[in-house]
Amino acid sequence: MNVAGFGSDPFWLILLKVVALFALLVVIVLLTIWGERRVVARMQSRVGPNRVGPFGLLQSLMDGFKLALKEEIIPRKVELGVYVLAPILSAVPAFMAFAVIPFGPEVSIFGQTTMLQLTDFPVSVLYVLAIASIGIYGIVLAGWSSGSTYPLLGGLRSTAQMISYEIAMGLSFVAVFLFAGSASTSEIVNAQTKLWYVLLLLPSFVIYTTSMVGETNRAPFDLPEAEGELVGGFHTEYSSLKFAMFFLAEYINMVTVSALATTLFLGGWRAPWPISIWSGANEGWWPMLWFLMKVVSFIFVFIWLRGTLPRLRYDQFMRFGWKVLIPTALAWIVVASVARYAIGPDGSAYLQVMVAFGFSLVLLIISSYFAQVHRDRRAEAHEAAEAASAEPVDPFAGGHPVPPMPGQELLEPSNVPAVEQEPHNA
Amino acid sequence: MTVTLAAQNAGEAAVFWICGALAVLGAMGMLFSRKAVHSALFLAMTMINLAILYVSLSAPFLGMVQVIVYTGAIMMLFLFVLMVVGVDSSDSLIETVKNQRAPAILFGLGFGVLLVGILGQGTRDLPVGSLEEANSVTGGNLQGLAELIFTQYVFAFEVTSTLLITAALGAMILTHQQHYEPKATQRELSQARFKGPHPSALPPPGTFARHNAVDTPALLPDGTSSSTTRCGHRRHLRGGKVTTDHYIALSAILFSLGAFGMLFRRNAIVVFMCVELMLNASNLAFVAFARMHGNLEGQVFAFFTMVVAAAEVVVGLAIIVVIFRTRRSASVDEPSLLRF
Numbered sequence A: 001m002n003v004a005g006f007g008s009d010p011f012w013l014i015l016l017k018v019v020a021l022f023a024l025l026v027v028i029v030l031l032t033i034w035g036e037r038r039v040v041a042r043m044q045s046r047v048g049p050n051r052v053g054p055f056g057l058l059q060s061l062m063d064g065f066k067l068a069l070k071e072e073i074i075p076r077k078v079e080l081g082v083y084v085l086a087p088i089l090s091a092v093p094a095f096m097a098f099a100v101i102p103f104g105p106e107v108s109i110f111g112q113t114t115m116l117q118l119t120d121f122p123v124s125v126l127y128v129l130a131i132a133s134i135g136i137y138g139i140v141l142a143g144w145s146s147g148s149t150y151p152l153l154g155g156l157r158s159t160a161q162m163i164s165y166e167i168a169m170g171l172s173f174v175a176v177f178l179f180a181g182s183a184s185t186s187e188i189v190n191a192q193t194k195l196w197y198v199l200l201l202l203p204s205f206v207i208y209t210t211s212m213v214g215e216t217n218r219a220p221f222d223l224p225e226a227e228g229e230l231v232g233g234f235h236t237e238y239s240s241l242k243f244a245m246f247f248l249a250e251y252i253n254m255v256t257v258s259a260l261a262t263t264l265f266l267g268g269w270r271a272p273w274p275i276s277i278w279s280g281a282n283e284g285w286w287p288m289l290w291f292l293m294k295v296v297s298f299i300f301v302f303i304w305l306r307g308t309l310p311r312l313r314y315d316q317f318m319r320f321g322w323k324v325l326i327p328t329a330l331a332w333i334v335v336a337s338v339a340r341y342a343i344g345p346d347g348s349a350y351l352q353v354m355v356a357f358g359f360s361l362v363l364l365i366i367s368s369y370f371a372q373v374h375r376d377r378r379a380e381a382h383e384a385a386e387a388a389s390a391e392p393v394d395p396f397a398g399g400h401p402v403p404p405m406p407g408q409e410l411l412e413p414s415n416v417p418a419v420e421q422e423p424h425n426a
Numbered sequence B: 001m002t003v004t005l006a007a008q009n010a011g012e013a014a015v016f017w018i019c020g021a022l023a024v025l026g027a028m029g030m031l032f033s034r035k036a037v038h039s040a041l042f043l044a045m046t047m048i049n050l051a052i053l054y055v056s057l058s059a060p061f062l063g064m065v066q067v068i069v070y071t072g073a074i075m076m077l078f079l080f081v082l083m084v085v086g087v088d089s090s091d092s093l094i095e096t097v098k099n100q101r102a103p104a105i106l107f108g109l110g111f112g113v114l115l116v117g118i119l120g121q122g123t124r125d126l127p128v129g130s131l132e133e134a135n136s137v138t139g140g141n142l143q144g145l146a147e148l149i150f151t152q153y154v155f156a157f158e159v160t161s162t163l164l165i166t167a168a169l170g171a172m173i174l175t176h177q178q179h180y181e182p183k184a185t186q187r188e189l190s191q192a193r194f195k196g197p198h199p200s201a202l203p204p205p206g207t208f209a210r211h212n213a214v215d216t217p218a219l220l221p222d223g224t225s226s227s228t229t230r231c232g233h234r235r236h237l238r239g240g241k242v243t244t245d246h247y248i249a250l251s252a253i254l255f256s257l258g259a260f261g262m263l264f265r266r267n268a269i270v271v272f273m274c275v276e277l278m279l280n281a282s283n284l285a286f287v288a289f290a291r292m293h294g295n296l297e298g299q300v301f302a303f304f305t306m307v308v309a310a311a312e313v314v315v316g317l318a319i320i321v322v323i324f325r326t327r328r329s330a331s332v333d334e335p336s337l338l339r340f
Helices: A011-043 A059-069 A080-100 A124-145 A149-180 A185-191 A202-215 A240-265 A286-308 A314-343 A350-389 B005-032 B036-056 B060-084 B101-122 B132-137 B141-150 B154-175 B186-195 B244-264 B268-293 B297-327
Strands: A104-109 A112-116
Touching: A011 A059, A011 A080, A011 A240, A011 A286, A059 A240, A080 A124, A080 A240, A080 B036, A104 A286, A124 A149, A124 A185, A124 A240, A124 B036, A124 B060, A149 A185, A149 A202, A149 A240, A149 A314, A149 B060, A185 A240, A202 A240, A202 A286, A202 A314, A240 A286, A314 A350, B005 B036, B005 B244, B005 B268, B036 B060, B036 B244, B036 B268, B060 B141, B060 B268, B060 B297, B101 B244, B141 B154, B141 B297, B154 B297, B244 B268, B268 B297
Parallel strands: none
Antiparallel strands: A104 A112
């Protein structure tokens, strides 16, 4: 059940990889927090942190020290066991998910040839999804165990949000699996030697990138911690090191989904086009640079979104997930699997399928235009008819009040006493 | 592969004894914790440990699906419903049916002893098969499962997917509340607010409010909650080989714990969790038998069980929510009348 090239590392090498991965993630998180503050400041015509270290680079490190040394406040009503468990459940899976992300091809470390990836197995993309779903527990339990209203609301929101957006995310993987013929990360990267899936499977890419923002609770989908409505959301009652762990987990998750997007759609560690002409670009340690560059550009988009877009309202957000993203993903899977079948296992009918696909796309656009014109006309006619027939109904006509049927309008009752305002601090 | 067979066996034994013990502990924690949320957490722990066991039984796909579907979706749904129907819904200790508890405990324990005993007798020294061959025919576990599901079992697949869609629709219809008036838009709401006496927000329900906060316990805390910590219970690791009957025994223990909980617990949601535990236990047996016989059909069955479990949970929880709306209680003793 092993993927070729894995499972034969000596113990010291595995340990080295684990430590390196851990260090890399922590450093990336520190730099991301600094970068986010600088970039958002730039977008808002401010300067941002620039005092500690060169360009303020050490700011987040110092913030981390400060957070760890702060007084820890534990409210009286918390469920202590679960309250302590929640930040751990949030941070540990965040680190674990990175184990299957490929950083590069085979390299030589102290004379030992090995892949630049901790491990891989036939279902490693599903493993990332599974680990992410464990991480959600941290947020939900933090909300519940805090014993106060705003965190609970934040926790509830994130439950619904993560379940909904995980479906869309999982569906966006299907087309990639179909075309790569595997669910292992290293094999998916290998399958993109000729063409990146961002070009071949653009709808999957769009669905994945949208749902990954929802999955990581980032603006404009950061409803579990909407500070305008919920104070701090699920982490309102957390302070000191426990808060720092939630913070760490959020940023690592951001890096993880970006890395997964790179792996699935942007060719993983493969060099982008102008550089890939150079024959040595995909060998040795260079690929790690291309990989990190792609990840950083995703992170920049995350920050850009936060600096640009206002937060969605909760019902709009859920409607978008269930009524737009998931149906689109399902329809796209049907199209993609038909295309995959038509192309055939050897890729002989590639050109014909692409031409047919483009042709039907043009047809679809034209027909949707005419459908829209038709719909507008019908809506106008409907409005005119409704304006003619709308007549208020008296709810007390039969002596007993009846609720209005859909579309009916109520006659303003004249003999109903005004509703008394309840004293709010009784 | 450079890993020797002996090392592999020792590794599997370690995984079995650690994860098996944790799974049983989780099941017991689910049975005996007073708060329903703690029960849900313990059950999630059991499920994750079972997923690790599946991976070590060379069913990696099923292991991942177990975590995604059971822990990520089904248990999340449980938590969601628990938070909707009141997080403090702990069991009442009053016996509604007279003298039901003692026989329930007796029968539950008896059933467990019987099941473990029979399976222990009948399955002594079952051989350990290998799935390597079955997995390598079509290129891997994933491909092999896909081939079985979409050829031999395609009818069952279609039927379960129909069931799942029907269940989702059923849940939506059950919990649907009809609006007689169009929903107020954000504009209308804010206009109404500014015309009313409170343009600013009403004072929030704080931690110390007695009834207004959703999560503030409505009743007085009835003593300390049983904080079932899991420490100091480490079994000593055996280097010996884990055979199929070990897995069957674990499955029997988990199944009888689930059955026991069904007789013993009052909270409808916890009773539901016990059903899930029983389904999980039978899945473990399926996966273990799949490896013993060296073919993938057991894994296909476990896959279908998961789909059916998802459908069942959706409808069941919807029914619980509806009962809660009318009776304000999630106890199984309350809805004894069919009409009211």
